[in-house]
Amino acid sequence: MAHLKNLPWELIEEILSRVPPKALVRFRAVSKQWNALFEDKRFMNNHKKTFRFIIATKRKIYSVSIDPVVVVRELPLGTPGLRSYPLKFQSFVDCNDLLLCRKERGVVVWNPWLGQSIWIQPRVIDSLMVFNGIVCNNKKYKMVVFSYRDTNEIWTTYDFSLDKWVEYKSRISSSVNLVSVETAVSLNGTLYWVYFSNKTDPLGYHISKFDFSRKIMYYFCNLPCGRNHDADALVLRVFRGDWFSLLKQCIVTKKIDIWVTKDKINSEDGSNVGWMNYMSFSSPKLPDLVETVRFSQPSYFIEGKRLAVCSCDNNGQAWIYLLEDDKLISKTCLDDVVSRWPLHCTFVPSLVQVPAARGRLSLSLFFWKYCT
Template sequence: MVHLEKLPWELIEEILSRVPPKVLVRFRAVSKQWNTLFDDKRFLNNHKMTFRFIIATKRKIYSVSIDPVIVVREIPLDTPGLETLGLKNVVDCNELLLCGKKRGAVVWNPWLGQSRWFEPSLKHPCMCFYGMVYDNKKYKMAASSPAKEDPTLDLWTIYEFSSDLICIESVVSLNGTLYWVSFNKDPLYFLSKFDFSRGLFDRFCDLPCGRNNHDGDTLVLGVFREDRFSLLKQCIVTKKIEIWVTKNKINYENGDDVVWMNFMTLSSHLYYYKPSYFIEDKRLVVCSCDYTTGQAWIYVLRDDKLISKTCLDDVVESWPLHCTFIPSLLSVPRGQREDLQV
């Protein structure tokens, strides 16, 4: 350690950015400075083994790095619960990934290779797993299945597992709450939030875009700067893309003070089918499948211009599942389950 202290801190960071993630976890105890560094998003983004998207096909899972060039790498399927895939959805929970299967789900940190398998409820084995939040020092995961006695009702299952580490984002999750884009007879789209204590949905706030007569418009909610929302809307007819962000930090108790700002408007000749995306500075990076062929593409846009587009069909099968993911050193925690019916 004496020799390390003689090195410039910039050089130490560069050396650590080349160390495998599983080893970095063990280095947290070296010093407070190192421990703080490993929680720094900038360091994680600059790590030589980092990636920004996860893509899952019927037989394989890939990570996709963006900078300085787009690189696709296959992730070995040696993770418990993922030896055979059959995934129904893949959900970005920021520091962890939720992989829903027809029967059960896997909570996974693909950067560390850690996972935990969740068995479905015995009474309702076919469940859809939606997302995961952190609330009151517990991780909670929500899943639902049709109630046998009334298929119009959902049986909601709440899985809990304790940890001292904090996760602040999900699909989309903020402040221990899950949010969905919703609509009813109102002319505006709005956000619904899921109350874990009651197992119920509540209306949270209106979205800045109204409904029109175009079936197939794209609306994707995201997290912006860790404490706000972003929203990608694309019109299926004009192909125009609008990116909206919330002006202030989100107060999970009250959505009345949410203010949306237009962050970016882009003209496009492409339609992004069920895209996943992230925003850095004024760059928009989108992963999407071609609407007709199902081929996976990565698009980079800036200042109303398409900077680059990369087809992933050389290694990725058509119509894969995909989501954003920022690697973290968060270990997968353990815990218990409780059931709620609504």
């Protein structure tokens, strides 16, 4: 450690950017400065093994990095739950630091950067189960599940530290309808969704949040825009850790707008949330970000004034689009590597370890060992 003190900090950062992610977890205890570095998104973005998109087909999972060029790598499935039968994933939910991967039976909580995962089987079988996300308060993790049972709406939370499911009938404070589970985002211990109060009115779209203490879904704030058509792209994301961003593409004009909130999100009060147009793309030959076969929404992230998007075309081929300065600067078809109609989502690499559910971790290891 004495020799390290003599090295320039920039050189230490460069060395650590080449260290495998699993080792970085152990290095948190070296010093406060090192620990702060590993919390820095800039460091994560510059790490040599970072990636931005996760793509899953029926039998394989890939990571996609885009700097300096688009590179697709197959990820190993040798972690609990990922190789378990049945393999097919139903949906991905990016929870900022972790991924929720819904399967035909149960769900996998996964950090693909660290190669950690745990398989969790739901307590009950419902007609429709939507694994909305994971929230963390005071280092305690909870998973939120929405389902239908006998025409009743049920909210269920799973507490990792207690290995306990708690369910209750849904209460919604006003007459609203869920647009898409793909719009659910996790921010600072709270889950948010895009809702609409009037589908025929583009201005009738807003954000609702789930209050764990009151056990109710209620209005949080307005969106700066809505959908004019079912094939319009409308995707809510977390921006720079504490803000919201919203991607909107009109299926008719092909124009793409990116909106971001003016201030950090205060989960207690959405009355002062304001939006500004962060970037727009209206040049000719912009791609359709929502295909008209399955109407799946795109995945995207923002880096400076550059927009990176992953979406499928009407043939099911996956594409990576990079846009900057009102232009489409590159497009890459992944058809040579990735089979058609894959699932996809963004993922910002993190050193957050998958929470070990008491009594569930051993079950996952047993399932992985004997059922693969």
